[in-house]
Amino acid sequence: MLSIQELEKIATQVRRDIIRMVHGASSGHPGGPLGSTDFLVALYFKIMKPDPGKFTMDGVGEDLFFLSNGHLSAGWYSVLSRYGYFGTDELGSFRKMGSRLQGHPATAEGLPGIRMSSGSLGQGLSVSIGAALAKKLNHDEHLVYCLMGDGELQEGQNWEALMFAAGNKVDNLIAVVDYNGVQIDGPNEKVLPMGDLRAKFEAFGWNVLPMYGNDMEEVVDTLKKAQWFTGQGQPVMILMTTHMGFGVDFMTDDHEWHGVFPNDAQTKTALEQLNETLEDY
Amino acid sequence: MTEYINQGSKDTRSGFGEGLLELGRQNPEVVALCADLTGSLKMDAFAREFPDRFIQVGIAEANMICIAAGLTIGGKIPFTGTFANFSTGRVYDQIRQSVAYSDKNVKICASHAGLTLGEDGATHQNLEDIGMMKMLPGMTVINPCDFNQTKAATIAIAAHPGPVYLRFGRPKWPNFTPVGQPFVIGKALLLNEGSDVSVFATGHMVWNALEACKILAGQGISAEVIDIHTIKPLDEEAVLASVGRTGCAVSAEEHMRNGGLGDSIAQLLSLKHPAPLEMVAVNDKFGESGKPEELLKKYGLDVPDIVAAALKAIARKQ
Incomplete structure (x- = not known):
């Protein structure tokens, strides 16, 4: 059983990986994955604990995770690799020709751990519902998790999915919104105010749990609580407040770091703030 | 020339409905999804006989396509049903990313294709669907000619791994191909x-x-x-x-x-x-x-x- 401190160490290394991957590729999205790192680390290392050696596309008999906001790929790849789905040396190929680590997650290259391509926003929750329905049909008790961005909620398809999941009691599904309040063009409030998200999700029939997503202990506790709420006739939503760019002071809460890579000096500064806890790839 | 006899005009969508029902009986992995057009797509018999494997999505086609894609993860063979217009243009990006690029075993079944849908007019008469679907890498595109062939095609695509677009129509139309003629995908x-x-x-x-x-x-x-x-x-x-x-x-x-x-x-x-x-x-x-x-x-x-x-x-x- 990994302790909170051990999970935090992994998260710090994942953040280092994200900075080094995006820097190495001279492209990518550092802000989002830095903010959701704690959640992804907790989910894989503490909550789902899938067997990386037995990855199958069907995923029968294990919990499943879908990343709807595919531009968080750097963080997901790092977590998959650090968890054991593939060697960490492959992280250096991120976004380069011939890599299995495509700019946005893809199934075509056969990277273990990935079951659906994502990047075009608004589709992941629907996909997760489908996978959850398949689990019910298969009498498979395992759960389906989905991470979405907050800006992504502006895609109308999400609201189709929210309505469907509650209306059809898809209660083996835990969706997580990375509520960092920023998107490419600026704060959500300026781009398109979304109002009271918790009230909206509840009005749609979801069981909503608020969570601060940059505190490992709170993340683990809330995820356990969310698991407890499954199987009760309602889908579960975690409204996860995070800081975009968390862990690197000059990236924190700055929408400019949505899709910009750090230069050499910025990379050096960022890495000085993130100790090498596991070995760098 | 070879004589072809119309055995009695029938709509091709009914061929789909019969094929789907037969598939439901043959293969427990087959599931069907519909966006509020169960009657029009002739999916009611399947829905009645297999309520657990029929998913009414409501008027939300984007959600339907992606739910279908998700259902394949777990080994299901989902058949989505709506009009050709709502099966393609309305959900092109969903099909592109979550079905075709992700190589998911989804069967997109589209009725009321072409002009012969008639009185509903141009909003519903999709004439671009074949083009849109054939441009997607890995997509199989099928447009059977009559009731019998549509039924056979519906059954055949379940055994074909990978995404398929199956197109058929609304009006009663001469039914002339032999009952039970094997349908071989890709064979003219x-x-x-x-x-x-x-x-x-x-x-x-x-x-x-x-x-x-x-x-x-x-x-x-x-x-x-x-x-x-x-x-x-x-x-x-x-x-x-x-x-x-x-x-x-x-x-x-x-x-x-x-x-x-x-x-x-x-x-x-x-x-x-x-x-x-x-x-x-x-x-x-x-x-x-x-x-x-x-x-x-x-x-x-x-x-x-x-x-x-x-x-x-x-x-x-x-």
Whole structure:
């Protein structure tokens, strides 16, 4: 059983990986994955604990995770690799020709751990519902998790999915919104105010749990609580407040770091703030 | 020429409905999804017999396509049902990313395709769907010609791994292919051998091509009629062999000329066997309200249009 401190160490290394991957590729999205790192680390290392050696596309008999906001790929790849789905040396190929680590997650290259391509926003929750329905049909008790961005909620398809999941009691599904309040063009409030998200999700029939997503202990506790709420006739939503760019002071809460890579000096500064806890790839 | 008898006109969508029901009985992994058009798609029998495997999504086609994609993860074989218009253009990006690029085993089943949906008019008469779907890498595109063939095709695609677009229609239409004829994806059916011109038809236009063939025979012209039920992958061998015999071709489809079957045949012929080709298709226009037969006439998809195209193609032979 990994302790909170051990999970935090992994998260710090994942953040280092994200900075080094995006820097190495001279492209990518550092802000989002830095903010959701704690959640992804907790989910894989503490909550789902899938067997990386037995990855199958069907995923029968294990919990499943879908990343709807595919531009968080750097963080997901790092977590998959650090968890054991593939060697960490492959992280250096991120976004380069011939890599299995495509700019946005893809199934075509056969990277273990990935079951659906994502990047075009608004589709992941629907996909997760489908996978959850398949689990019910298969009498498979395992759960389906989905991470979405907050800006992504502006895609109308999400609201189709929210309505469907509650209306059809898809209660083996835990969706997580990375509520960092920023998107490419600026704060959500300026781009398109979304109002009271918790009230909206509840009005749609979801069981909503608020969570601060940059505190490992709170993340683990809330995820356990969310698991407890499954199987009760309602889908579960975690409204996860995070800081975009968390862990690197000059990236924190700055929408400019949505899709910009750090230069050499910025990379050096960022890495000085993130100790090498596991070995760098 | 080979005689084809109409065994009694039936709508191709009912062929889909019967095929789906039979599949439900054969294969417990088959699930069906519908976006509030269960009756129109003839999915009610499946829904009644297999309520646990029928998913009513409501008027939310984007959600439906992606739920279907998710269902494949867990080994299900999802069949989605709505009109052609809402099965393609409305959900193109969902199909592109979550089905085609992700190589998911989703069967997108589209009714009310083409002009013959009739009175609902251009908002619902999708004439671009074949083009949109055939451009997606890995997508199989099928447009059967009658009730029996649609039923057989529905059953056949369940056994075919990978994404499939199955297109059919609303009106009652001559049902002439034999009951139980095996449906082989990607294998064109030679319906009538001929020596002067090859007519490649798909969907409802296959019957019109057979009618045109009779008229041409009366004028001493021997037309070969080939049912191209699978537009992608195109049976290149059959097309090239036929044009090799006849020296010219006509394509006939209830679809836009841009992006349709004729466009695929033109590409093939120009690359491998240049020969005159005339296309019977809608030419860069939206449809309108009317009776199916009136619309086919106005937009140049009637039997005399195929006859005229055949004569023109023959005249262009050197």
